[in-house]
Amino acid sequence: MFLENYQFHYSLINKLDKPIILFLHGFMGNSDEFDEAIKLLSEEFSYLTLDLPGHGNTQVLGGDEYYTMTKTADAIINLLDELKISKCFLVGYSMGGRLAFYLAIHFPERFFKVVLESASPGLGTEAERLERVKHDTQIGRKLTRINTKNDFANFLFNWYSQPIFGYIKNYPQYDKMLENRLHNNPQELDKSLRFMGTGCQPNLWSKLAQNTIPMLLLAGEYDEKFISINIEMAKRCKFAQLKIISGAGHNIHFENTLTFVQILRDFCRVL
Numbered sequence: 001m002f003l004e005n006y007q008f009h010y011s012l013i014n015k016l017d018k019p020i021i022l023f024l025h026g027f028m029g030n031s032d033e034f035d036e037a038i039k040l041l042s043e044e045f046s047y048l049t050l051d052l053p054g055h056g057n058t059q060v061l062g063g064d065e066y067y068t069m070t071k072t073a074d075a076i077i078n079l080l081d082e083l084k085i086s087k088c089f090l091v092g093y094s095m096g097g098r099l100a101f102y103l104a105i106h107f108p109e110r111f112f113k114v115v116l117e118s119a120s121p122g123l124g125t126e127a128e129r130l131e132r133v134k135h136d137t138q139i140g141r142k143l144t145r146i147n148t149k150n151d152f153a154n155f156l157f158n159w160y161s162q163p164i165f166g167y168i169k170n171y172p173q174y175d176k177m178l179e180n181r182l183h184n185n186p187q188e189l190d191k192s193l194r195f196m197g198t199g200c201q202p203n204l205w206s207k208l209a210q211n212t213i214p215m216l217l218l219a220g221e222y223d224e225k226f227i228s229i230n231i232e233m234a235k236r237c238k239f240a241q242l243k244i245i246s247g248a249g250h251n252i253h254f255e256n257t258l259t260f261v262q263i264l265r266d267f268c269r270v271l
Contacts, residue, residue, distance in 0.1 A: 003082070005062030006075050010050035012083060013042070019112070020046040020088040021268065022080075024096030026118075026251070028159070028181045028189060030056035033093065036173075037253050040261045045268070048085065050076075052096065054192025055184055067195035069202065073103050080110060089268050091115040093253060095192075098122065098201055104215070105207045113214045113268060117260075118164075118250045120229045121204035132199030140190040149182060156181055166222030166249025177254060208236035215240040216267045220248035220255065 011031055014020065021041070025033035031049040038047055051058035053067045053075075060066045066075075076099075080088070090111045092100025097119025104114045123129045146152050156178050160168055168174060194200070215237060217230040221244055234242040243263060248255040 003075055003078050005060065005066045005071075006053065007059040007061060008050050008075070008079055009057035010048065010079070012046075012048045014046045018044065018046045019268070020048055020085055021264075022048045022076075022085075022088050022090050024090070024092040024100050025049075025052060025055070026094030026096050027192065028055070028156075028184055029093070029096070030180065030183065032180060033096075034091070034253060036257050037261050037264070040257070041265060044265065045089075048083070048088070050079070052099070052192070053196070054188040054190075060191075064191060064195060067191045068200070069099055069102050069196050072099060072196065073106060076103065077107055077110065086110070087112060089113055089115075091117070091264065092119060093117040094119060094250065095196065098198065099196070101204060102202065104213050105204060105211060108211075108213050111213055113216070115216045115218065115264060115267065116230075117218045117252050118220065118223060118226045119217075120198065120226070121208060121233065122201045123198060124203060124205050129199045129203070132197065134199075136193045136197040136199055140193050143186040143190040143193070146186040152182055152186060153178065155186075164223045164225055164250040166220060166255070168249055168251055168255060171255060173254070205236070208233060208240070209238075211237050211239055213239060214267075216263070217242040218252055218260070218263070219244055220250060220252045221246050222249035226250065 023034045030051045053060050053072055087110055090100050097116040101116055101121055104111055217233055217240055219227045219230045230242050234240050245252045245256055245259055253260045
C-alpha cells in the first residue's frame with residue numbers, strides 16, 4: 001500500500017460481519033508479532049497488521065520526521081481511510097502500545113476499545129526524557145555498528161536479558177522469535193528508536209483523564225516497572241481497567257498467549 005511518504009507492508013483479513021482488530025507490534029517486531037494470538041481469534045474477528053516505520057518491509061519515503069509518533073499516527077489513520085475501515089478495535093504492545101494510546105487520544109472516533117499491553121503514556125518530566133534520549137542514543141549507536149547476523153543475534157541476546165522480559169528465554173518459541181527479529185534492518189531500527197522512542201514521544205500523562213474510550217491495560221507479573229506505570233495510569237483514567245497477567249514479563253502475548261487471547265476476546269466481545 002502506497003501512502004504519501006510511506007510504503008506500508010500490511011495484511012488485512014476482513015471477514016464479513018466480523019469486527020476488525022488493528023494490532024501494533026513492539027520495537028524490533030513486525031506484522032507477524034501477534035500471529036499465534038490471531039490464530040486463536042480468527043473465527044471471531046477480522047484483523048489488520050502492519051510493519052511500523054523502521055521495521056520489517058515498510059519503507060519510509062519521506063525524511064526522518066516520518067519515523068515520529070505524530071507522523072506515523074497520521075499515516076495509520078490515512079491507511080484506515082484507504083482501506084475503508086471507519087472504526088475498529090486497537091491493540092498495541094510496548095512501542096506499539098505507546099502509539100496506540102496516542103491514536104486513541106487524538107482519534108477517539110476511530111476505535112471501539114483499546115488494549116495497551118506493557119505500554120506507557122511516555123515520560124512525565126523533561127529530565128526523564130533527556131535521560132532516556134541519551135540512553136536510546138547509546139543503544140542506537142550499537143545498532144548502527146551491527147554488520148553481521150551474528151552481531152545482531154548478540155545484540156538481541158543482550159536486549160532480552162533485561163529484567164522486564166522476565167523468563168522469556170525459557171520459552172520454546174524464543175528461538176523462532178529471535179529469528180523473526182533478525183529480519184529487521186538495524187539501521188532502520190536505530191531511526192525508529194531515535195524518532196519514536198520513549199524519550200522523544202509526546203508526554204501524554206495529562207491526557208489520561210480526558211480519555212473516554214474503554215481501555216484495558218495489561219502488565220506481566222514479572223514486569224515490575226510496567227506494573228507500577230500501569231497502576232498509575234489506571235488511577236488517572238476512569239475508563240481504564242488494569243489486569244496483571246501471571247506467568248509473563250513484558251511480552252505477555254508471547255509468554256502467556258492463551259490468557260492474553262481470552263482476556264482480549266472477553267474485552268472486545270461486548271461493545
